[in-house]
Amino acid sequence: MITKQLLEQIEGEASVYLDLKEDKVDFATVVFPHFRGMESILEAKNALDALVITPRVCGICGHAHLMATVRALEDAYKNTGYDVALTQKVQSIREFTLLMEMAQNHFKWLYMVINPELDKLAKTQGEKKVLKGAYAASLASKAIAVFGGQWPHSSYMVPRGVTCDPTYVEVLQAQSHLDELIKFFEKESLGTLIEAFLAFDSCKDFKELSSDIATIEANLIATGMHEKGFAHDRFLVMGQHAFSKPSKLKGTRSFKVDAKYVSLTDAYAPQEQSYAKNALYKDDFYETGPLARMMASAMPVIKNMHRRYKDSAYTRVMARIFELASILEHSRKLLQKIDVTEASVTELPDIKNISAEGVGVVEAPRGPLLHKISLKKGLIQNYTIITPTQFNIGSSTPQKPTPVQEAMQAESKEDALFIFRTFDVCSVCTTH
Amino acid sequence: MILHKISTMHSKNANKPKLLWLQGITCNGNTHSFLNLSSLDTLLEKFELLYLPAFETKHSLEEIVECKLSCDILIFEGTYDPLMKRADASVEKVLAHYAKAASHIIAAGSCASFGGMFKAVSPKRNSGILFDEEEKSGPLKEDDKKVINLSGCPIHPEWLGYTLQMIVNNMNIPLDELHRPLELYSPLAHHGCTRNEYFEWKVDAKSFGSKEGCLFYEQGCRAPMTHASCNKILWNEVSSKTRIGTPCFGCTEPDFPRKNLFKTKTNMSIPQDVPLGVPKRSYLTLAGIAKTFHIKRLEGKLIDYKTTP
Amino acid sequence: MARVTKEEKKHGIITAALKLFSEKGFYITTIPDIADKVGMSVGNFYNYFKSKDILAKELVLYISEYLGSQIREINERDISTEQKIYEIVSMYFSVAQEKPEMIEYFLRVYLSNREVFGEGCEGMICVSPFVTEMMMFFNDGVEAGDLHDQDFFSAFGLFMGYLGGMVFLFGEKILPEPLESYKDDIAQNIYNALKKR
Numbered sequence: 040m041i042t043k044q045l046l047e048q049i050e051g052e053a054s055v056y057l058d059l060k061e062d063k064v065d066f067a068t069v070v071f072p073h074f075r076g077m078e079s080i081l082e083a084k085n086a087l088d089a090l091v092i093t094p095r096v097c098g099i100c101g102h103a104h105l106m107a108t109v110r111a112l113e114d115a116y117k118n119t120g121y122d123v124a125l126t127q128k129v130q131s132i133r134e135f136t137l138l139m140e141m142a143q144n145h146f147k148w149l150y151m152v153i154n155p156e157l158d159k160l161a162k163t164q165g166e167k168k169v170l171k172g173a174y175a176a177s178l179a180s181k182a183i184a185v186f187g188g189q190w191p192h193s194s195y196m197v198p199r200g201v202t203c204d205p206t207y208v209e210v211l212q213a214q215s216h217l218d219e220l221i222k223f224f225e226k227e228s229l230g231t232l233i234e235a236f237l238a239f240d241s242c243k244d245f246k247e248l249s250s251d252i253a254t255i256e257a258n259l260i261a262t263g264m265h266e267k268g269f270a271h272d273r274f275l276v277m278g279q280h281a282f283s284k285p286s287k288l289k290g291t292r293s294f295k296v297d298a299k300y301v302s303l304t305d306a307y308a309p310q311e312q313s314y315a316k317n318a319l320y321k322d323d324f325y326e327t328g329p330l331a332r333m334m335a336s337a338m339p340v341i342k343n344m345h346r347r348y349k350d351s352a353y354t355r356v357m358a359r360i361f362e363l364a365s366i367l368e369h370s371r372k373l374l375q376k377i378d379v380t381e382a383s384v385t386e387l388p389d390i391k392n393i394s395a396e397g398v399g400v401v402e403a404p405r406g407p408l409l410h411k412i413s414l415k416k417g418l419i420q421n422y423t424i425i426t427p428t429q430f431n432i433g434s435s436t437p438q439k440p441t442p443v444q445e446a447m448q449a450e451s452k453e454d455a456l457f458i459f460r461t462f463d464v465c466s467v468c469t470t471h
Numbered sequence: 472m473i474l475h476k477i478s479t480m481h482s483k484n485a486n487k488p489k490l491l492w493l494q495g496i497t498c499n500g501n502t503h504s505f506l507n508l509s510s511l512d513t514l515l516e517k518f519e520l521l522y523l524p525a526f527e528t529k530h531s532l533e534e535i536v537e538c539k540l541s542c543d544i545l546i547f548e549g550t551y552d553p554l555m556k557r558a559d560a561s562v563e564k565v566l567a568h569y570a571k572a573a574s575h576i577i578a579a580g581s582c583a584s585f586g587g588m589f590k591a592v593s594p595k596r597n598s599g600i601l602f603d604e605e606e607k608s609g610p611l612k613e614d615d616k617k618v619i620n621l622s623g624c625p626i627h628p629e630w631l632g633y634t635l636q637m638i639v640n641n642m643n644i645p646l647d648e649l650h651r652p653l654e655l656y657s658p659l660a661h662h663g664c665t666r667n668e669y670f671e672w673k674v675d676a677k678s679f680g681s682k683e684g685c686l687f688y689e690q691g692c693r694a695p696m697t698h699a700s701c702n703k704i705l706w707n708e709v710s711s712k713t714r715i716g717t718p719c720f721g722c723t724e725p726d727f728p729r730k731n732l733f734k735t736k737t738n739m740s741i742p743q744d745v746p747l748g749v750p751k752r753s754y755l756t757l758a759g760i761a762k763t764f765h766i767k768r769l770e771g772k773l774i775d776y777k778t779t780p
Numbered sequence: 781m782a783r784v785t786k787e788e789k790k791h792g793i794i795t796a797a798l799k800l801f802s803e804k805g806f807y808i809t810t811i812p813d814i815a816d817k818v819g820m821s822v823g824n825f826y827n828y829f830k831s832k833d834i835l836a837k838e839l840v841l842y843i844s845e846y847l848g849s850q851i852r853e854i855n856e857r858d859i860s861t862e863q864k865i866y867e868i869v870s871m872y873f874s875v876a877q878e879k880p881e882m883i884e885y886f887l888r889v890y891l892s893n894r895e896v897f898g899e900g901c902e903g904m905i906c907v908s909p910f911v912t913e914m915m916m917f918f919n920d921g922v923e924a925g926d927l928h929d930q931d932f933f934s935a936f937g938l939f940m941g942y943l944g945g946m947v948f949l950f951g952e953k954i955l956p957e958p959l960e961s962y963k964d965d966i967a968q969n970i971y972n973a974l975k976k977r
Contacts, residue, residue: 177707184707216709386678752913760904
């Protein structure tokens with residue numbers, strides 16, 4: 040029996056068609072019913088206009104799109120023979136704002152999606168903490184606005200630089216917002232200091248903890264999520280950043296990656312038209328996002344969790360929580376690295392001189408975000424966007440399921456829908 | 472900060488206006504911007520939340536699109552496409568239904584106000600809920616007295632906060648000819664920019680990445696032609712685009728998005744558009760005179776103000 | 781009634797000064813010379829212009845305003861850009877013919893004696909009314925799609941350098957034909973040089 044479930048509280052809209060046999064999911068397909076045509080909107084536009092247009096693909100990860108665009112433009116310059124090296128200051132500022140956007144995303148996912156859904160599943164009537172996520176996110180947004188002017192939708196990155204020219208007054212303001220955010224996280228979410236949390240070795244370390252995170256961990260075990268929601272145990276990280284290492288992982292074995300191996304196929308969704316395309320790497324499905332990044336960086340506690348519970352829903356959720364802590368810690372270091380006397384922009388010739396192709400890859404909150412641009416005399420001939428949700432939440436055939444389809448297999452309807460959410464869906468990105 | 476729980480929506484709803492948030496074609500940017508509002512919890516407690524896309528509320532979207540309910544305040548985010556469906560229901564029908572009983576209809580963002588970014592997806596079909604760019608030909612043109620446009624890409628959370636609070640306080644909100652609240656949109660984005668002195672003396676920023684220089688003459692800044700309070704009510708209570716060095720893109724105006732955004736259009740070195748309401752001759756006369764004088768302090772780096780030769 | 785007379789008197793001084801500067805030369809002409817020509821005492825003269833330098837600068841402004849208002853009138857007419865060029869050339873040449881002291885003052889005194897005008901007439905301040913109108917002409921021409929978009933000074937230099945040069949030659953009595961007989965070709969040359977490519 041195939042039932043349709045409309046999913047709410049995801050970015051945008053998606054439906055899951057569950058083929059239930061004896062109350063267990065035999066097979067699930069995912070449908071994204073909308074299509075916006077952003078790629079055709081970009082055609083024939085001045086290349087720099089993409090810096091304003093692509094962030095509007097998504098309201099929660101628009102910053103990642105901005106960075107992917109600027110990287111694609113820089114790649115086009117590089118392919119024309121120009122040096123596009125960035126000053127350390129620019130790299131640090133760009134990465135800081137990217138991570139703050141990621142932190143904002145993770146906080147919202149945690150408190151507005153996972154926590155309430157898990158409470159329902161575990162039948163624990165927890166206090167409604169939804170706005171905790173919004174508050175934490177607003178602090179992260181403040182830190183972004185110090186350098187970017189505003190969040191959402193700043194467009195403050197330009198080829199070979201950033202538009203801002205901060206003094207240490209701004210750097211310290213950002214530090215102060217970050218410190219407040221970390222304090223909030225420690226007090227309200229973790230129940231311990233961030234350094235202590237990042238030094239956790241395994242699930243056992245949660246026993247003494249009493250906090251929102253500890254409750255989530257306990258509920259995940261209570262609902263059996265450590266034995267459910269397994270995908271292919273294959274991971275993909277592609278964005279080059281100080282905080283993430285591009286690599287492909289099969290279990291724990293790691294390999295090199297190259298953007299040229301990413302391909303797209305049409306969604307398999309017999310019940311309804313889906314406008315999303317599936318993203319594959321070397322013709323296979325890989326999981327992307329926090330779990331992939333944590334596996335690639337071999338964070339000890341996640342490695343241990345993975346050793347015990349593989350790529351279960353438990354590990355997936357835990358990975359994101361640890362990534363959140365890790366991001367906050369890493370961001371502190373980034374701010375300390377900023378030398379305001381370095382240049383904000385290093386000059387490049389006018390974009391109208393550029394007729395070349397370029398690829399920009401960024402680790403967005405949910406995984407690799409790819410922008411491929413083709414320019415002729417500075418005008419966009421072609422623009423392709425591939426989003427991480429296309430890697431994770433594709434819809435394919437029973438013979439070759441995508442990560443989310445595999446993870447929902449053989450679970451009850453309620454469990455399957457929760458497992459779906461552990462992947463953190465961004466429907467607007469996928470239906471660009 | 473004390474975080475209140477969202478009221479459990481049982482006993483205290485008797486006098487609270489019912490709030491409903493619907494979406495057309497959107498990136499969700501306005502929702503996320505709104506979530507940054509610093510007094511969000513206090514504000515939301517004044518309403519009975521029928522449906523909001525961000526978190527669980529009294530009803531699910533599937534219940535809402537059955538069109539058996541009504542609301543007092545309708546917020547619509549996103550470009551309006553009459554053929555669009557949400558939860559398998561026609562957005563055209565759902566919007567028409569809830570617009571009827573609502574006393575206030577708020578277009579949250581430039582897409583809902585004028586068509587915005589996603590009008591280009593289908594230019595002849597898509598529009599804002601009241602305006603199609605500057606023409607009042609949207610689906611709610613019969614209800615135009617109820618519509619408030621909060622244009623912006625995205626909206627500033629305090630603009631929506633202001634509007635909702637004014638409604639709760641039963642106050643009349645004076646609007647401009649594009650239905651935007653005058654108290655929010657009568658300033659220009661130009662008012663309060665920290666680079667104003669460079670604008671006065673026509674010291675143009677030659678490139679991006681420096682805190683000195685005005686972005687109007689070469690870098691495409693639309694602030695002197697854009698109605699917005701971005702530099703008055705700062706973004707995220709911290710800053711604004713122009714303060715940190717990004718040109719204003721004019722996102723609150725009906726012609727957003729324009730083309731060639733990072734460059735000022737000039738005709739023989741003369742800016743095509745000059746500040747709102749300023750006759751071109753007046754602007755050129757003043758600019759010509761200002762450009763003649765070289766104010767040493769403004770020609771070097773700010774921190775070198777005492778030593779610039 | 782008294783105010784009108786004062787304006788007329790001021791205008792009288794300006795006209796007389798321009799004529800004398802043209803006849804005798806700027807440095808040789810004195811305040812008493814001008815006061816005498818107008819028929820007022822030197823003391824009274826100083827009520828209108830506090831010094832010769834101040835008079836010199838006001839003259840530039842006067843000429844700029846005059847030319848500026850003529851160009852503005854042409855700008856605001858509903859004619860093509862090509863026709864406007866012809867009208868501007870025509871106007872400029874008729875001023876050169878009928879009020880030669882005006883253009884002469886501009887070319888031979890203002891442009892050639894920068895030390896007099898250094899303070900108070902920096903850059904283009906004193907010629908602002910004239911330059912602003914030329915800016916409007918170029919602005920409208922490009923916006924209408926008739927003129928090629930380029931840097932303002934390249935276009936301005938071509939237009940005004942050309943006209944100034946012709947008037948200079950005219951003043952030196954080098955031109956064999958009357959000034960207005962060159963109008964058509966000159967206007968056409970300017971249009972061909974500046975029109976959309």
